[in-house]
Amino acid sequence: MKIIVNAELCQGHARCLAEGPDIYVLDDVGYNSTSIDNVPPHLHEQARRGALACPEQAITIVED
Amino acid sequence: MTSVASGENPRPEGVPAVDFDLRSQNGLAESNAAWAELRKHGPVAWSDDNGGAWIVSGYNAVTEGFRNWRALQSGRAVRTIPGPGGSPDLNPLNAVPTRTTGLLIPEELDPPLWKPYRQVFNELLSPKKVEQALYPRVRYWVTKCLDDVIESGQCDIVETLTSGVPAAVILEWLGFPEEDWHRLSAAFHNMASYIPGTPNADHYMSELDWAFDRIEAEVAAVRENPRDDVTSYLSNVEVNGERTSYEFAKGMLNLAVSGGVDTTTSVASSAIVHLSRHPELRQRLIDEPELIDSAIEEFLRVYPPARTHGRTVVEDTELAGFKLRKNDRVILSEVSANYDETAFPDADKFIVDRFPNRHLAFGMGNHRCPGSHIGRAMFKEMLTQVLERMPDFKVNEEELEEYPNCAALGGWSKAPITFTPGKRRL
Numbered sequence: 001m002k003i004i005v006n007a008e009l010c011q012g013h014a015r016c017l018a019e020g021p022d023i024y025v026l027d028d029v030g031y032n033s034t035s036i037d038n039v040p041p042h043l044h045e046q047a048r049r050g051a052l053a054c055p056e057q058a059i060t061i062v063e064d
Numbered sequence: 065m066t067s068v069a070s071g072e073n074p075r076p077e078g079v080p081a082v083d084f085d086l087r088s089q090n091g092l093a094e095s096n097a098a099w100a101e102l103r104k105h106g107p108v109a110w111s112d113d114n115g116g117a118w119i120v121s122g123y124n125a126v127t128e129g130f131r132n133w134r135a136l137q138s139g140r141a142v143r144t145i146p147g148p149g150g151s152p153d154l155n156p157l158n159a160v161p162t163r164t165t166g167l168l169i170p171e172e173l174d175p176p177l178w179k180p181y182r183q184v185f186n187e188l189l190s191p192k193k194v195e196q197a198l199y200p201r202v203r204y205w206v207t208k209c210l211d212d213v214i215e216s217g218q219c220d221i222v223e224t225l226t227s228g229v230p231a232a233v234i235l236e237w238l239g240f241p242e243e244d245w246h247r248l249s250a251a252f253h254n255m256a257s258y259i260p261g262t263p264n265a266d267h268y269m270s271e272l273d274w275a276f277d278r279i280e281a282e283v284a285a286v287r288e289n290p291r292d293d294v295t296s297y298l299s300n301v302e303v304n305g306e307r308t309s310y311e312f313a314k315g316m317l318n319l320a321v322s323g324g325v326d327t328t329t330s331v332a333s334s335a336i337v338h339l340s341r342h343p344e345l346r347q348r349l350i351d352e353p354e355l356i357d358s359a360i361e362e363f364l365r366v367y368p369p370a371r372t373h374g375r376t377v378v379e380d381t382e383l384a385g386f387k388l389r390k391n392d393r394v395i396l397s398e399v400s401a402n403y404d405e406t407a408f409p410d411a412d413k414f415i416v417d418r419f420p421n422r423h424l425a426f427g428m429g430n431h432r433c434p435g436s437h438i439g440r441a442m443f444k445e446m447l448t449q450v451l452e453r454m455p456d457f458k459v460n461e462e463e464l465e466e467y468p469n470c471a472a473l474g475g476w477s478k479a480p481i482t483f484t485p486g487k488r489r490l
Contacts, residue, residue, distance in 0.1 A: 011432040030186070030437065055422040055423070
């Protein structure tokens with residue numbers, strides 16, 4: 001599974017981190033510009049919920 | 065900042081024209097019903113009221129509007145036809161144009177100037193800062209505010225907690241002396257009361273004037289003699305290689321104070337009243353505290369403090385298929401978006417574990433509320449301690465008082481409660 005973050009759409013709501021605290025990475029001011037290539041299987045659900053939670057719909061999940 | 069003439073364009077053709085005077089929306093139920101009625105016409109309509117404006121009520125259209133910062137300007141505009149309160153100014157806050165309010169920075173800026181000022185706020189109120197530096201004070205003030213009343217078994221939960229805590233946390237953080245906190249927070253808490261025609265409007269308007277003057281005096285003082293606090297930092301911060309201007313220093317302080325002191329109050333008060341009216345939900349939150357985070361998001365969706373924002377069109381553009389013209393005024397409704405059935409199934413129901421919940425309580429796009437992290441932290445701590453320490457609280461419905469007008473900001477002026485007395489913690 002890949003997480004693709006569109007950093008231009010991110011406005012720092014931090015909802016991705018709230019739903020996926022063990023997989024999402026925010027910068028020092030709470031914005032996300034970190035796409036992730038290999039999401040470990042036990043974190044797939046966190047990854048999906050984090051993407052769904054984003055009000056700006058800035059995150060795309062690519063399932064295996 | 066551009067001075068854009070607004071209000072000159074005639075009603076556009078081929079658009080549903082509705083009677084929609086935001087100034088007449090008194091009370092949450094009436095306001096929500098008016099928005100629901102409007103959504104039946106479609107996501108976008110035009111109202112001739114208050115000088116003429118697009119009224120955007122659908123979720124997709126509202127989010128599209130917030131994201132189109134290029135064409136829909138947040139910067140202050142000048143009407144050619146003054147609003148009903150005589151004010152020529154339009155800014156994002158006065159969906160109901162009534163008076164000139166203090167400049168708000170960076171809310172009233174557009175890119176590119178918006179960016180470095182926004183970065184200042186992002187750094188000050190980042191999730192990390194909130195967790196490490198601010199949260200201990202949130203916990204302290206919630207504990208203390210409840211300690212002050214816990215043995216008596218009664219209080220106005222707005223005065224005691226939901227207004228008191230944000231005022232203390234934010235004004236302490238900024239460095240304002242404690243003797244000013246109550247008057248400053250009351251001035252913004254009562255802001256909805258100054259609308260011409262409401263009782264004591266003059267008094268509340270003069271209190272708001274006092275508040276902006278008080279903030280200005282503080283800014284002037286710390287630009288002369290900086291202290292080691294956030295007000296001094298904001299008033300002297302370097303942006304684009306230079307110390308920020310006096311106007312923008314005031315603007316940042318205006319935003320820091322006004323953005324913080326009444327918004328969290330509004331949703332927290334609404335949540336407490338809601339829980340008094342729905343004791344089964346309250347019990348569920350007590351039994352399953354892991355639901356509190358999603359309950360908070362649902363309270364934010366159902367009771368968004370900031371209900372509408374205005375924009376001015378600076379170049380012809382499209383919104384949800386409609387053609388917006390340069391100089392048009394646009395009202396984007398976060399509250400209507402939050403109740404749009406196309407985005408939220410069973411939107412009228414409070415669903416404690418609703419997911420996803422991509423509400424607009426903190427806005428959308430580049431002006432997303434920079435206080436969202438501290439706001440959620442304060443709300444969560446208030447809710448948690450109320451449920452722990454006064455789990456049987458009951459609102460006195462006869463003495464509940466709403467804001468006189470909730471076009472822009474909704475909430476409770478007063479919410480007296482009774483409860484079984486408990487113990488102080490400090």
